[in-house]
Amino acid sequence: MTGALHKKIFGPNYRWWALCIVALAVFIATTDAGLLNISLPVIMSDFNADLALAGWISFIYALVTGSLYLPCGWLSDLVGRKKTFSAGFLLYSLGSFVAGSSQGPGQLIFCRALQAVGSALMMVNTFALVTSLFPVEQRGRAMGISGGTVSAFGFTVGPILGGLITHTLGWRSVFYVTSFLGLVGFVATRLILLEEEKVRPGPQRKRPFDFIGTVVFALGLTSFLLALTTGQKGLWNSSRVRGEFLIAFLSLGLFIWWEGRTRYPLLDLKLFRIRPFVTGNLARLASFVGISMNNLIMPFYLQLGLALDPLRAGLLMTPTALALAVLSPITGWLSDRVNPRLLSSAGLAVKGIALMNLTSLDLGATPFEIVTRLTLLGIGLGLFQTPNNNSLMSSIPQNRLGVGSSFLSMVRSFGQSVGAALATTIVSTSLLAVSGQTSLRSLEDAGLQEDSLILSAFMQGYRYVYLTAGFVCLAGAVASAMPDWRGKRKAAP
Numbered sequence: 507m508t509g510a511l512h513k514k515i516f517g518p519n520y521r522w523w524a525l526c527i528v529a530l531a532v533f534i535a536t537t538d539a540g541l542l543n544i545s546l547p548v549i550m551s552d553f554n555a556d557l558a559l560a561g562w563i564s565f566i567y568a569l570v571t572g573s574l575y576l577p578c579g580w581l582s583d584l585v586g587r588k589k590t591f592s593a594g595f596l597l598y599s600l601g602s603f604v605a606g607s608s609q610g611p612g613q614l615i616f617c618r619a620l621q622a623v624g625s626a627l628m629m630v631n632t633f634a635l636v637t638s639l640f641p642v643e644q645r646g647r648a649m650g651i652s653g654g655t656v657s658a659f660g661f662t663v664g665p666i667l668g669g670l671i672t673h674t675l676g677w678r679s680v681f682y683v684t685s686f687l688g689l690v691g692f693v694a695t696r697l698i699l700l701e702e703e704k705v706r707p708g709p710q711r712k713r714p715f716d717f718i719g720t721v722v723f724a725l726g727l728t729s730f731l732l733a734l735t736t737g738q739k740g741l742w743n744s745s746r747v748r749g750e751f752l753i754a755f756l757s758l759g760l761f762i763w764w765e766g767r768t769r770y771p772l773l774d775l776k777l778f779r780i781r782p783f784v785t786g787n788l789a790r791l792a793s794f795v796g797i798s799m800n801n802l803i804m805p806f807y808l809q810l811g812l813a814l815d816p817l818r819a820g821l822l823m824t825p826t827a828l829a830l831a832v833l834s835p836i837t838g839w840l841s842d843r844v845n846p847r848l849l850s851s852a853g854l855a856v857k858g859i860a861l862m863n864l865t866s867l868d869l870g871a872t873p874f875e876i877v878t879r880l881t882l883l884g885i886g887l888g889l890f891q892t893p894n895n896n897s898l899m900s901s902i903p904q905n906r907l908g909v910g911s912s913f914l915s916m917v918r919s920f921g922q923s924v925g926a927a928l929a930t931t932i933v934s935t936s937l938l939a940v941s942g943q944t945s946l947r948s949l950e951d952a953g954l955q956e957d958s959l960i961l962s963a964f965m966q967g968y969r970y971v972y973l974t975a976g977f978v979c980l981a982g983a984v985a986s987a988m989p990d991w992r993g994k995r996k997a998a999p
Contacts, residue, residue, distance in 0.1 A: 540664015792982025798925025829884025
């Protein structure tokens with residue numbers, strides 16, 4: 507690197523170059539979601555898999571990241587953000603490349619899990635890095651760029667690019683594209699991002715790792731999602747599902763008890779004394795549950811219900827992300843000047859209304875009807891996302907930014923997992939009642955006949971999915987609107 511370039515990157519504007527690494531990680535994560543979701547109907551038809559397995563391909567990613575965010579946050583504090591980001595980009599690239607050669611759903615699910623490990627390492631400190639590098643008066647703008655504009659661009663490009671690649675080159679090439687993006691991120695991180703001790707000089711305290719908390723939390727989260735997945739096949743009353751739910755609740759209860767006792771907890775429970783942190787994360791959970799349900803079911807509605815090809819379906823799904831892209835810089839700027847909690851509440855309420863409005867779509871819906879409803883959804887998302895991020899991170903004391911950022915990422919993954927599980931459960935239940943199976947092959951064949959009972963069952967499940975998503979978001983809007991009992995935006999317990 508030449509001397510002039512070195513001075514330019516590592517001079518006064520270093521924070522903006524570091525933001526580029528954060529933005530690239532966010533872009534990869536959001537592009538990945540759009541690329542995969544628009545390709546899922548083709549993948550599942552190719553493998554002749556059922557809807558529950560399609561859901562697993564979506565939420566195994568969220569399951570693994572949700573289990574790993576907290577330990578990866580500790581690892582980042584121990585070895586530094588540069589090493590964490592580098593390893594994350596490299597593992598993600600490797601997982602994507604191997605996924606492109608998968609010969610069945612099981613192999614693909616394993617590769618998605620490997621991608622998720624890389625994603626957890628990449629994303630665990632994105633919020634913390636922005637919060638620590640940027641002063642309060644610039645923080646909303648920086649979060650608006652990385653968490654709003656860039657994520658919106660990723661969501662916009664993802665469905666279009668995924669539809670184009672799947673339509674022309676096949677779904678396997680989708681994973682080769684994400685593998686290349688991960689490789690670019692690895693090289694950029696090695697060249698640009700400074701080691702942590704160079705950003706914050708001074709001795710760093712090394713905390714022992716909470717192995718017990720990590721194992722118990724992972725067991726609880728995995729058991730909970732396994733129970734949801736097993737129940738999707740109509741086995742809610744089985745002893746297996748009851749056992750998995752019992753293990754989940756006991757494990758999560760043990761995790762909370764242990765974190766309150768151990769000297770070096772994986773999750774500092776004192777954060778939950780900060781009311782904006784609690785209510786903001788409840789709203790965040792509701793938002794990701796709702797948007798995950800839409801992201802999973804809408805491609806199936808467009809491709810199997812309306813018989814559109816992946817490219818046209820991807821284009822019809824872009825208004826949500828475009829509205830987010832337009833609003834994110836504006837709401838990021840506003841969240842530095844007005845109470846971000848009010849913007850978050852309004853945005854989540856609009857999202858709830860938009861999701862409920864999507865229940866009115868049927869098999870004769872026009873592109874205009876679809877676009878207007880998805881645009882309203884994007885407006886709600888744009889009003890909510892950046893102000894919520896800003897409010898949450900600003901409520902966390904400086905010495906707890908790492909664990910706070912990890913918890914925000916974990917809430918996102920858990921919301922996506924629950925949303926995917928709920929959506930597949932609701933639709934699978936409708937299909938089981940009619941056909942006794944949840945194979946997407948039968949649904950694809952039914953798409954040729956508008957009077958098919960199977961297609962009608964899918965549309966009934968579709969409406970229940972959006973009705974549920976709408977109610978969840980409206981409940982989250984109420985939580986977000988609750989005032990701080992201390993009358994402050996920031997608390998330091």
